[in-house]
Amino acid sequence: MSPERTVLRLARPYLGRLVAAGVLAAGTELAGLALMATATWLLITAAGQPPLSALTVAIVSVRALAIGRGVLRYTERLAGHDAVLRILTDVRARVFETLSTRREPVRTGDSLSRLVSDVDAVQDLLLRVLVPGAAAAAVGVLAVGGAALISPAAAVALAAGLLVAGGALPAAATALTRRTADRVAPLRGALAGDAIDLTHGAADLAAYGATAAALDAANRRAGELSRLERRLATSGWAVDAAGVLVGGATAAAVAVTALRADVDGVLVGVLAVGALAAVEACLALVTSARQWSELRAGLSRVAALLTPAPAAATDPVDLASITVRYRPDGPPALDRVRVDLPPGRRIAVVGPSGAGKSSLLHALTEWGGSPAQVGGLLAEAYVFHASVRENLLLGRTDATDDDLAAACATAGLLDWVGEQPDGWDTVVGEDGGQLSGGQRQRLALARALLLDPAVLVLDEPTEGLDPAAADEVLAATLGAARGSVVLVTHRLRGLAGLDEVLVLDAGRVVQRGTHAELAAVPGWYRDQWLAQEAAERGYVSLGTP
Template identity: 70%
Template sequence: MTAAERVVLRIARPWLSRLVGAGLLAAGTELAGLALMATATWLLITAAGQPPVAALTVAIVAVRTLAIARGVLRYTERLAGHDAVLRIITEVRARIFATLSSRPTRATDRSGDALSRLVSDVDAVQDLLLRVLVPGAAAGLVAALAVLGAGLLSPPAALPLAAGLLLAGVLLPWLASALTRRTAAEVAPLRGALAVDAVDLTAGAADLAAFGATDAALAKAAGRAAELARLERRLALVGWAVDGAGVLLAGATAAAVVLTALHAGTSGTLVGVLAVGTIAAVESALALVGAARQRTQLGTALSRVSVLLADPSPDAGVAAVTGTPGLDAVSVTYRSGAAPALRDVTLRLPAGRRVAVVGPSGAGKSTLLAVLAGAVRPDSGTVVGAGDPHRVGGLFADAHVFHAPVRDNLLLARPDASDDDLAAAAAAAGFLDWVQNQPVGWETEVGEDGGQLSGGQRQRLALTRALLLRPEVLVLDEPTEGLDPGAADAVLAAVLAATPGAIVLVTHRLNGLDGFDEILVLDAGRVVQRGRHADLVARPGWYRDQWSTQQGYLAIAT
């Protein structure tokens, strides 16, 4: 048993009795089918001799009973198995969602891949239990009882039957697993990559079209889809070949059992029963071939799931540290061998302190906010307040707006907020006038990802939600993006006035920063300048050059 399978079974432990019950029902179903075939064969052969009807009554009733029992047992087994598995899947998905939503961001955490882990990879857990564990256990039990039954009818015939069942239940499953292992290992990651392509093509359709990259993106996705289809065809071909070998094995085993029984002097009626029973028993054991093939195909997907289930604590975010929020000698590197995104950054954020973070694109500004919020784990240094949204929280560049009314989007920050609280936060963000002008006010639907709002309105809604949270440290990543200069200055001033706690503002606009206590200039992850607006404007460097450029643009615009 692999480590991934042990993780799944550990989670399934509370429902293990239900799974055992489903396995016993599955075994009962197979045994009912096997007994039905054997009894019906005896009945037909015996009836050919035209005995008294009374001699056939028990067999007739048994055939009817077994036929009904098989259907009832199959239905009950499906009901019990799916009941147990759906309970387990609910727990697994809840745990994976909690891990994905709380752990530090990684370079590989693309939304399509996360969706693939949460949906198709979790389905692998369901398949492991319903298509591998339950039928595999049932097939093993039925095989053992079939050999015992054959031994009662003709002891010598039990030996070739046992040999055939071993070949069908051990050799063929091993062969199927060996032939599909390498191909199956490539399927799950490829499905995840294809899910990423689908998300990129859907969510980024406008950007791809604007840059003429749609055809290239489609070709890339089509190439992955073709490769996935090729691998699945290969798996299907191997399955067809192994299944064909299983059919031949069933026939060969039945022939061996018949010859052995005849040689032992077994009556013709019982020989016929043994022949048909052997075919049914071997076919039941061949379920282990399908289970082995399925298990191999699920291996990679189960590994991807188990990574998120085994021990989420190391990736659960940055542990909260008591004291004044801030950073102390923090460094972050996203990938081995890459340049650090942050290098030895220290920042203190007592209540009421206003800090602006500026610098060229790619300097590490958004990474600094993500570290403060606990979304990214630093490689070294200490972060105080991270991981607690009531200590550090706010507006980030990727803030999501849900397909729901304005009120529901805002109450995510503070579910107990009153209409007065909503109005105060919306007024500070410059969003209240828009809300009051809507026919249904706070109940206005904003559309998928805020699609019914303009860019500026969407930004104001996200800013309102951040203000409503009222954390000790309010972090704002380009809060006035999409607003005209006059509105941006007014909104920033209102936010500063409405926030009693500390503020960390990431921005490209240098207007309005003269009221900040400190301005950090980042470049390549390092703090290259820090001080108040007046001091930085007086010093040579990036800040003074950028300030002069922006003032020139404003002069031209006015």
């Protein structure tokens, strides 16, 4: 299915509004055409100084058409934007939902470009391509029909000019802009990513002496984008100039043809000026074709996020028991790892950096089923620039204040919320910038608890907390979880009550058993546990900062 059809499927509920906008747009162009024709007749006739009564109808008509054209244009814009903004709301919500749940990594700048610039392409498709294109086509047909009532020969000349203006020139505009326009949208997304990197990574780039290289790369991309946009502007100017020539040639051809057909001189002027107005209206098809060519890449990027990804083949999954095992197409960091999760089972996954812990969690969330089955707190959970309530409701939209309070109490955030003047409506800032690291982590954990999936996955849920608070929050979380729990952590304290601990190394399970069993035998787990115990005892003896 083409990207245009994919996007337009979301417009079906608002089809009536779009049709109304198209009819109003056609009425606007017809009013303009009639105004030009009537005004021309009035001026030529008035030059002969006839009685005023002979001009009264034309004078009133000119006034009515001038006022009507403005009213129709305003109403058309009102109806069109009302429909398009409703459609954009649906499209942007669908795109955001896909971006927030997609498995593969995506750059923030590219996501922003898709959510803003590319979604705006949907608006342009409707308001600058479909509606004016349909109106121009309708005006062209009616103009030829009106000319045929005066002179069939002149109507033929007008039809030829309109075919060039509404057919050949749009095709030329499409051919000239398509290849260039297809490269613009990805470049804009990449440039937005460069801006994010240069802004948020400025300190690291400066520390490693890489600022100049990063700026050069961004400047090269910006220069390429500027060059492509200049090329588009140049080709657009050339086609527009051709459109002006076609309009003049069509008006001249209509006038000559009408004179040869012995049409009255006043009507010859009306036909000539009307031909100019009709060609100008049909030149909107050139603009529509150029806009469509420029929008295709952006629409394709939006359509890719509106089309559900095909479901991957997985083992049978139900809420009672979930098994994740190594698959040939799975993450390369895992090698024949199998995890069995009957209801209520609690396991921890530990190991050195790069052992495959996070890969195992992603395998669980990707192969385990829907968020109602497997979900929770993954690494670097995003906190939105919104209120505490809105961030929490992402986990469960129907949660009550009591549910929010229970989740925050478990995560150790309830007291902080109670201290804020705005309570649940406290805005946490972009990416939780108004929160400390520990508060941000507690908020993300509370959101995961609200989700309440059959299998709760937790990736370093106590990161950023002091040891005492970490033990308290972990114990409360394990006690509150109603389903199975898979905990990835670098802290080995608090694991004594779990059913099993898996030690990963290079994607393999090198040790597995309870905390007591692993702490009793020599190996990585025992060494790390003893080292952490000693370090945390020293931390506590010096006082918690």
